[in-house]
Amino acid sequence: MFQPNIFDADHHHMLDMAPNSPENEFGKIIREDDFEARSGAETTLEAPSGEDQDPNQRSKRKRYHRHTQSQIQEMEAFFKECPHPDDKQRKELSRHLGLEPLQVKFWFQNKRTQMKAQHERHENAILKAENEKLRAENTRFKEALGNASCPNCGGPAALGEMSFDEQHLRIENVRLREEIDRLSGIAAKYVGKPLSSYSQLSTHVPSRSLDLGAGNFGAQSGFVGEMYGGSNDLLRSISGPTEADKPLIVELAVAAMEELIRMAQGGEPLWVSCDNSAEILNEEEYLRTFPRGIGPKPLGLKSEASRESVVVIMNHMNLVEILMDVKRWSSVFCGIVSRAMTLDVLSTGVAGNYNGALQVMTAEFQVPSPLFPTRENYFVRYCKQHVDGTWAVVDVSLDNLRPGMISRSRRRPSGCLIQELPNGYSKVVWVEHVEVDDRAVQSMYRPLLNSGLAFGAKRWVATLDRQCERLASSMASNIPAGDLCVITSTEGRKSMLKLAERMVMSFCTGVGASTAHAWTTLSATGSDDVRVMTRKSMDDPGRPPGIVLSAATSFWIPVPAKRIFDFLRDENSRREWDILSNGGLVQEMAHIANGRDPGNCVSLLRVNSANSSQSNMLILQESCTDSIGSYVIYAPVDIVAMNVVLSGGDPDYVALLPSGFAILPDGPGLNGGGIHEVGSCGSLLTVAFQILVDSVPSAKLSLGSVATVNSLIKCTVEKIKSALMCESS
Template sequence: MDSGDEQDVPNSQSRKKRYHRHTPRQIQELESYALFSSISFSLYVVQGLSAPGREAEAAAEPGSGAGAAADQVLVSEPKDADEGNSCSLFLFSLAKSTQKKNWILGQQERADNCLLRADNDKIRCENIAMREALKNVICPSCGGPPPDDDSYFDEQKLRMDNTRLKEELDRVSGLASKYLGRPLTQLPPVQPVSISSLDLSAGGYGDTGISPSLDLDLLCRSSSSAFPFQCPSTVSELEKPLMVEMATGAMEEVIRLVQTDEPLWVKSSDGRDILQLETYNSMFQRPGRQLKFPGTRVEASRDSALVIMGAMTLIDMFMDVSKWAELFPTIVSKARTIEVLAAGMAGSRSGSLLLMYEEIQVLSPVVPTREFCFLRYCQQIEPGMWVVADVSVADPRDNQLALSSRSRRLPSGYLIEEMPNGYTKLTWVEHMEIVDKNPIHILFRDLMNSGLLFGAQRWLAALQRMCERFACLNVAGLPARDIGVAPSPDGKRSMMKLAQRMLSSFCANVGASNGYQWNTISGLNDVGVRVTVHKTTDAGRPDGVVLNAATSMWLPLSSEKVFGFFKDERTRSQWDVLSNGNTVQVVAHITNGSHPGNCISLLRGLNSGQNTMLILQECCTDAYGSVVVYSPVDLPAINIVMSGEDPSYIPILPSGFTILPDGRAAAGASSSSNPMIGSSGSLLTVAFQILMSSLPSAKLNLESVMTVNNLIGTTVQQIKSALNCPDI
């Protein structure tokens, strides 16, 4: 018996270790058999072999003792071949069922996870939108932001900051007592400098209470302090999808604004498209659109025109912030790209998304600028056609953004269609919600309320003029009507680049940009003469301290007549104080476009005694405004320009005039599409830039103020006398 058991041990071990793998054909037959022939068997096995059944089966198993395990029934040896096949089929079916069950459970779990993740993202986005909406709400009692749950922590932080500042004051007071002999707390308090710190009224120059030397740093900001407007410095990954959705919605709205006519747009008496706000609100309902601040007004306009520039070149200039500012020097005073959210497709710019800052202006120091932080999205909708959409965006992390500038750019943009022969058709839509932070000066009130200053018509007129200028820049040779010395093609190109920089510099320093602080001194009219000083270290400008002075006035003459007076070199001696009544000679003349008023001239004074100094002058005009800007340039610099060398480092300090229609159309002339025809008058701004000192540490003194005030006063009186309106 023992020997028999010893002989059976190896066989049982080998039988337990032997594995049998089914071939693919056997697996296919088992699956077919399990599907068509053994459903009842599987149900029988699953239902019949329950726990009590297995115990009974185990008890009835021959050779098994009273303590045989019920689980051994399923793994016991088959009694015959049919039973073995049935057991194999059952085990195979059970494995298949378990595999399918686990797969179904896995798919269900993944679907539940996706739904939960989508709900979580939706709740997070709603939370961000609600926080942004709450930050835009203004408290009706105090005009400030609503209180939040963190007010207690903010108060504790202020207390800690107050304690730290007191400690800093004690430390500085100790140093002051060491070097000055008395503590800082005993020094006289410093009076804050107001906007009218140069309050020098008529006859007040001899007032002994005014210091003869005023600190420059108290009166101006450095020209490098460019962007006081609060914009988001970076965009988080959570905010990017919201901005993409906002830009896409703006693009769709711009397309509908461009392609829809009546009843959304109706023609006015002067031929302009006027947006019907009731129809617009019914077509484009957005949450929070009805939330208006007191004094809010909507400016909306649409216009189309052909420009002489390729579509892709134009799109590149729109999506490049430096080229954008160069394209509109009379409108855009500052611009920068905050962040590139999407680069877009190479070659077409399709899909490009930028977060941009922009400051737009009127060329007068008495008209406040407008600042926008907005998204610019470019999309090619079909071959040869693009849409560029703009829409304002606020930083949800910065509550000061909503309070500092409540004006916003509603979905606006441009439909760009490529045309043959190098032309492009643009349909321009401007749509802004404006809240003026400061009251508009009475001189410019009618013009501002007309919507012409920042309307689509003005943007397109400026674009057409600049495109013609760029076309003339790339044309070799000079037109037949150009007179004077004909420079070489390289010399012409260099001279036009220098004139363009002169124009941009003048426009950037004559408006009410936030980079400078204008101060009112004695005035010739209700506007007064306004001055500002700033330090310059930029290439292409004289190093040192520059004094800017400007004044605006109303003239009872059309803008065209006033522009013709300043453009004509034969009448220059009637208003140019520095010419001492001497006539000037045209050395070179370059046309800049189809209008004869768009030109560049190089002038030389006759009998002035300064043969080493010439005057570079550029005149530009369109239907919505004119500019005459000039700057003295020495003879060596002119030789550099004429030879075709780079003029970027030639120092220039431009002065000039800006002429705008006053916005009050004469009776019977309302049907004219040109606002400068039939206007009852014009708005003239006279601006000078004078280099006070080449030392950056120079002080502004009353002598400089008196000099520039007398210069502007004499110039204005001569202009009024020459135009036969001395009593204005």
């Protein structure tokens, strides 16, 4: 079987498929600069001062130990992850490096002192430069005022003749233009003023930016609002913010950013560690730490809070751009975000990036199952770069601005911190904190929901990590040829991956419980567990014209998720469940790996039908898996169109009707032994089909077509259960 290497040996930022020990990972991900290598090479073998120092040793001469370059690299790497190691960590590190625990302890003390000094010098330099600019501008204003004439008498105007408010506005105009990126300080100080007082400042703001720092929310027309993939009733009764709401939104966003930072960086007692390495938010400590927030929790809502971190193979700025572009954000997290829309852009950011960007949004979040209710949120998203270079993106609900709106879900400050690492990597700390009415969730999904795997931070970072690997593979070059490779160019490879990406997105938009897309849900289908929808396709080049039916159902099965994933993605076992293949032999023609897990790949399959009267058929398939769930998604493709794609042609004109499977664990990985019940390490399997039932869009849908689709999905479910249960028994 052909499985080309997706990684370019000439580029160290690509993934390493070989397993690495944690020690080797430290050296691979983190690399210190020359200054840090010189300053950290010597460690004083004597406690610097205080109670740790033995009084009898104070008169002795200090001894120094010069560490090796390898020791410095590993301690630098460890410092990036944990600047304050405890006794156990210091002992393990000293044993690994061949040093004494005291040597490790003093090295970390010296390093923290050095980093603090560097940070203070950097801040002092910035503040000094800003102060000099303000002084120069202030001097210029005084000189200009000295040459001005009085409008009443024509004589020279003294500074005292200008009102205090006018002086204040002129000086603060300069300060705002110089410190526009410090949105939190500006908003906290000036948002409380009437909007009219800011209109005098707007003349100095560049026209390209809806500049939040100037406070002129109303004067700039044309706030951007973009909608992707949703229907016209996406927002239902929700509209963009009013002029009176905008100062309140700014103030709320600034407070949410401060809360996110503390939630992401805080430890006990705010976050309490559990035996399974998970963290639980201490609700009492949270209310003491953040007494105001977005208000008390409404009756009937339940709190969900989680925090996870991950190192991903993507540049930090690319991550920020994905999160702030609603179309790319929806695409990367298509398994979680079923629809999203930007209602208003209050600030586009400054200096050509998203620092200070502020957007009012709405989104719907889903679990890949038609039986799991979706969650809708109306919120503001705020992006900021902090002094240490870390970027943060925070969401917080705006439900309080709509007193009459009843919400089943609202987001307390949630989002992520993004830290730049060497070689194109980034460290992401993700916080999810929501309040939700979950009473409509079926009992089958309760263990998944209560474990935090349905909507928690772990699902977000697992999806992000897998998608970053996929994007990295799409940019790989120097792919070695193989006997099964039919992709003759890099363009062909990218085109095939793009086609597979569209297939996955189309599957995800139709498999969940959202009804906001172009589908029409049919009633009286004969089954409460199978959701059947229909839509007419006419002018969309990416779909075949005619009437399309989509059917989806979910069920629990006492088989581990990995076993189901391996069974469904294996072409050798496809004949056991795939009615489409009609018992024919399935052969893999091409294989593109797009992640470190061998299950993450895009394949082109050929079905040699057992019926000689039928022509051979091609199937495009993508399988992907992470620590939370797995997908196996496929679609029949036209041979002629696929040849165009493999030659680097535009994949947007290839008609696709994706079908497939979404596989989730039924809980937090409990070991239930032989107990066959939900929560005993079984799986939640969703099966979905899209089928063209009539090639004429104007034709009427027959009940016979609905019955046929129902029978197809039920037959497939029985075949999968039979095959897997026999193997498990």
